[in-house]
Amino acid sequence: MNDQPRLEDRITQAAERLFAQEGFAATGMRAIAQLAKVSIGAIYHHFSGKEEILEQIVREEIERRQEFLEGLRQRGLPLKDQIERLVKMHFDLLQERGDVARLFFRERFDPSPSLRVKIQDLYGNVAGYVAEIIKQGITAGEIRPCSPLLTAYEMLGMVEAVSLRALGEDETAVQFRNEGPQELATSLWLWLHIDRGGEKAHA
Amino acid sequence: MNDQPRLEDRITQAAERLFAQEGFAATGMRAIAQLAKVSIGAIYHHFSGKEEILEQIVREEIERRQEFLEGLRQRGLPLKDQIERLVKMHFDLLQERGDVARLFFRERFDPSPSLRVKIQDLYGNVAGYVAEIIKQGITAGEIRPCSPLLTAYEMLGMVEAVSLRALGEDETAVQFRNEGPQELATSLWLWLHIDRGGEKAHA
Amino acid sequence: MNDQPRLEDRITQAAERLFAQEGFAATGMRAIAQLAKVSIGAIYHHFSGKEEILEQIVREEIERRQEFLEGLRQRGLPLKDQIERLVKMHFDLLQERGDVARLFFRERFDPSPSLRVKIQDLYGNVAGYVAEIIKQGITAGEIRPCSPLLTAYEMLGMVEAVSLRALGEDETAVQFRNEGPQELATSLWLWLHIDRGGEKAHA
Amino acid sequence: MNDQPRLEDRITQAAERLFAQEGFAATGMRAIAQLAKVSIGAIYHHFSGKEEILEQIVREEIERRQEFLEGLRQRGLPLKDQIERLVKMHFDLLQERGDVARLFFRERFDPSPSLRVKIQDLYGNVAGYVAEIIKQGITAGEIRPCSPLLTAYEMLGMVEAVSLRALGEDETAVQFRNEGPQELATSLWLWLHIDRGGEKAHA
DNA sequence: AATGAATGAGGGTTCATTCAT
DNA sequence: AATGAATGAACCCTCATTCAT
Numbered sequence: 088m089n090d091q092p093r094l095e096d097r098i099t100q101a102a103e104r105l106f107a108q109e110g111f112a113a114t115g116m117r118a119i120a121q122l123a124k125v126s127i128g129a130i131y132h133h134f135s136g137k138e139e140i141l142e143q144i145v146r147e148e149i150e151r152r153q154e155f156l157e158g159l160r161q162r163g164l165p166l167k168d169q170i171e172r173l174v175k176m177h178f179d180l181l182q183e184r185g186d187v188a189r190l191f192f193r194e195r196f197d198p199s200p201s202l203r204v205k206i207q208d209l210y211g212n213v214a215g216y217v218a219e220i221i222k223q224g225i226t227a228g229e230i231r232p233c234s235p236l237l238t239a240y241e242m243l244g245m246v247e248a249v250s251l252r253a254l255g256e257d258e259t260a261v262q263f264r265n266e267g268p269q270e271l272a273t274s275l276w277l278w279l280h281i282d283r284g285g286e287k288a289h290a
Numbered sequence: 291m292n293d294q295p296r297l298e299d300r301i302t303q304a305a306e307r308l309f310a311q312e313g314f315a316a317t318g319m320r321a322i323a324q325l326a327k328v329s330i331g332a333i334y335h336h337f338s339g340k341e342e343i344l345e346q347i348v349r350e351e352i353e354r355r356q357e358f359l360e361g362l363r364q365r366g367l368p369l370k371d372q373i374e375r376l377v378k379m380h381f382d383l384l385q386e387r388g389d390v391a392r393l394f395f396r397e398r399f400d401p402s403p404s405l406r407v408k409i410q411d412l413y414g415n416v417a418g419y420v421a422e423i424i425k426q427g428i429t430a431g432e433i434r435p436c437s438p439l440l441t442a443y444e445m446l447g448m449v450e451a452v453s454l455r456a457l458g459e460d461e462t463a464v465q466f467r468n469e470g471p472q473e474l475a476t477s478l479w480l481w482l483h484i485d486r487g488g489e490k491a492h493a
Numbered sequence: 494m495n496d497q498p499r500l501e502d503r504i505t506q507a508a509e510r511l512f513a514q515e516g517f518a519a520t521g522m523r524a525i526a527q528l529a530k531v532s533i534g535a536i537y538h539h540f541s542g543k544e545e546i547l548e549q550i551v552r553e554e555i556e557r558r559q560e561f562l563e564g565l566r567q568r569g570l571p572l573k574d575q576i577e578r579l580v581k582m583h584f585d586l587l588q589e590r591g592d593v594a595r596l597f598f599r600e601r602f603d604p605s606p607s608l609r610v611k612i613q614d615l616y617g618n619v620a621g622y623v624a625e626i627i628k629q630g631i632t633a634g635e636i637r638p639c640s641p642l643l644t645a646y647e648m649l650g651m652v653e654a655v656s657l658r659a660l661g662e663d664e665t666a667v668q669f670r671n672e673g674p675q676e677l678a679t680s681l682w683l684w685l686h687i688d689r690g691g692e693k694a695h696a
Numbered sequence: 697m698n699d700q701p702r703l704e705d706r707i708t709q710a711a712e713r714l715f716a717q718e719g720f721a722a723t724g725m726r727a728i729a730q731l732a733k734v735s736i737g738a739i740y741h742h743f744s745g746k747e748e749i750l751e752q753i754v755r756e757e758i759e760r761r762q763e764f765l766e767g768l769r770q771r772g773l774p775l776k777d778q779i780e781r782l783v784k785m786h787f788d789l790l791q792e793r794g795d796v797a798r799l800f801f802r803e804r805f806d807p808s809p810s811l812r813v814k815i816q817d818l819y820g821n822v823a824g825y826v827a828e829i830i831k832q833g834i835t836a837g838e839i840r841p842c843s844p845l846l847t848a849y850e851m852l853g854m855v856e857a858v859s860l861r862a863l864g865e866d867e868t869a870v871q872f873r874n875e876g877p878q879e880l881a882t883s884l885w886l887w888l889h890i891d892r893g894g895e896k897a898h899a
Numbered sequence: 900a901a902t903g904a905a906t907g908a909g910g911g912t913t914c915a916t917t918c919a920t
Numbered sequence: 921a922a923t924g925a926a927t928g929a930a931c932c933c934t935c936a937t938t939c940a941t
Contacts, residue, residue, distance in 0.1 A: 320910090331913085601801075680887070
């Protein structure tokens with residue numbers, strides 16, 4: 088029975104998949120128990136209820152992204168590269184963990200406050216980090232003056248909209264998947280940075 | 291008995307509010323009936339089921355936006371003004387019809403295909419229209435060459451991200467509500483248009 | 494709109510078909526209204542409810558059979574022929590009006606007393622008539638002494654069991670349909686009549 | 697809590713009674729739960745739905761009768777005794793398990809195929825067994841040549857018709873209950889067997 | 900720690916019937 | 921006579937959760 092990771096992880100992994108595929112509301116505890124090969128009772132030994140499972144998933148995802156962002160920050164890369172990587176992170180996460188990404192997009196507007204707040208925390212967290220980058224860019228004279236946080240939301244919104252549209256299998260999705268990351272990175276840089284020393288911004 | 295709008299409208303209005311506040315899945319027919327002051331049976335007399343109520347809400351919203359977009363197109367405004375108005379439309383819709391907006395943002399990623407498809411249709415519809423504007427701008431030499439559809443999604447994503455963050459009552463939300471529309475319009479124009487005749491784009 | 498028989502008949506005909514095909518409980522008033530091309534309200538103008546429609550169907554069927562039995566009685570046929578015709582009547586009714594026959598077999602045991610009583614009346618009526626024939630046969634010395642009513646039920650049971658098994662489309666049903674009437678008539682006569690004057694009963 | 701039989705049996709017993717008294721379609725799960733003194737949920741814990749309860753009832757009844765028939769066959773009784781006991785079995789089952797008998801008679805013609813097929817299986821099973829007895833009787837020269845299956849249906853039909861009429865409390869029912877079994881056994885034997893060696897069949 | 904039988908409120912939907920028109 | 925919108929109780933079933941084992 089221990090041929091798998093810890094029982095708690097089996098539960099969150101099963102739940103993650105089902106929440107994303109079927110929806111949080113539509114996923115039953117029985118389904119989670121079945122997929123995790125665990126008894127229903129066992130779930131309630133580790134979690135106080137369905138919502139707590141989701142909370143744990145969110146918490147783990149927050150940590151995962153924070154680690155990524157922290158790593159990015161510490162590398163001291165040029166601004167342009169940092170932006171490029173941020174964009175890439177979104178696309179990669181959507182490919183590797185598309186289920187959970189979709190789950191987040193959906194539950195971000197969940198009516199249950201406790202849940203929504205946690206997911207929006209994650210979002211605010213990422214936005215805050217991006218805003219920080221922008222602020223530094225402004226200070227360094229690389230980015231045109233603007234409201235860092237507002238601009239961060241704009242950036243994230245752009246990336247998300249394209250990423251999400253890239254999820255399907257239709258022609259547009261495929262195109263977006265192929266061209267999206269590069270196009271986004273170029274667009275963003277073009278939009279943010281200050282054209283110095285006569286270089287043509289739109290060259 | 292006719293001191294209220296048509297029964298069908300009372301139902302959709304009640305459903306709209308509840309779907310947005312509680313979620314589509316979490317909203318019961320009984321709750322809709324109660325809020326609409328209608329018997330459950332009456333709902334089924336006008337709609338084949340819960341999903342059809344949502345369909346109607348979506349359909350109406352599509353029509354509402356299409357009318358707006360059509361009106362915008364026919365006015366023959368300068369490109370910059372069109373974009374400004376598009377942005378404003380989003381913000382206004384979020385204030386006047388915040389419920390339905392939230393509903394759409396949430397259910398856009400619902401796993402139930404019938405639901406998702408309907409809402410994504412609305413989104414694709416708007417995106418298509420924006421892409422059309424962009425294409426015309428490119429032809430007219432006012433907008434830098436780019437993939438119109440991808441850029442449309444970027445635009446909509448930017449506006450949405452800011453609009454959504456502007457929904458709450460915290461300090462940031464208030465700020466976004468005040469500065470957002472103008473900032474977005476400026477940003478977008480700055481980002482899209484071609485700097486001609488020696489004007490400084492970032493002046 | 495009067496391109497059909499009386500509205501009342503349209504209703505009973507539609508109901509008859511649906512009751513037989515779908516079951517009494519499973520048939521909705523809306524379905525009857527639809528098939529009869531009549532409004533629901535109109536049905537309630539002519540019948541007090543669903544049960545009364547069934548009652549009317551039963552009543553009509555009772556009359557139909559009573560007419561047949563009355564006609565048979567008045568013809569003064571030899572006993573053997575009367576039995577032959579009784580058997581044939583069952584088979585014919587099952588072919589021509591199989592729906593309603595099945596309906597009767599089913600609802601004969603319906604829990605609703607008012608309904609059951611009516612259908613059992615029909616059955617008792619037919620049994621009484623058959624018992625009468627048997628009694629006359631005994632008096633005439635053509636039929637062996639026996640309890641006429643009990644024997645009548647035995648006879649009807651035999652015929653019914655074979656008729657019902659003959660309803661399907663499987664091999665056995667087809668065989669029963671082909672051989673049943675003759676075999677039943679022969680069997681019955683063999684079973685009932687007194688072997689007089691040295692004729693071989695089992696010849 | 698275990699002062700009663702197994703919960704599953706309580707459910708089938710309650711359902712059996714209600715199905716018979718009220719009809720399968722007219723019996724609600726709530727009523728079953730109430731009579732069985734069980735929660736609705738518990739029913740669904742043991743059965744996949746209402747139909748499965750019926751299935752189980754049918755299955756048990758099939759087994760009960762098969763055991764009886766198997767026991768009868770293995771006793772190696774004279775043919776006449778076997779028939780006598782078959783008839784008696786029907787009457788006894790109608791007294792001891794009148795509910796389920798009525799249930800079967802009614803639902804045998806239910807339009808829902810899944811239901812009908814299950815019950816007709818039971819019937820075909822019994823008929824097949826009776827046909828087997830008849831076939832052996834023919835081979836042994838004790839029964840006149842005939843189509844065994846058709847004759848089996850005739851036999852069962854006779855017995856059933858009398859049994860059913862014997863169910864009520866009116867005068868005829870009482871009479872049938874008293875005289876029926878003997879009269880049926882005598883009739884059947886008279887009808888089936890070959891008069892050998894000059895005995896008078898109708899003596 | 901782990902099980903899974905049991906709970907019963909609530910899910911969406913259908914129904915026979917009523918009644919204003 | 922005829923309509924069909926409206927009613928709300930009842931339908932079968934699923935749910936998250938509890939608890940004796």
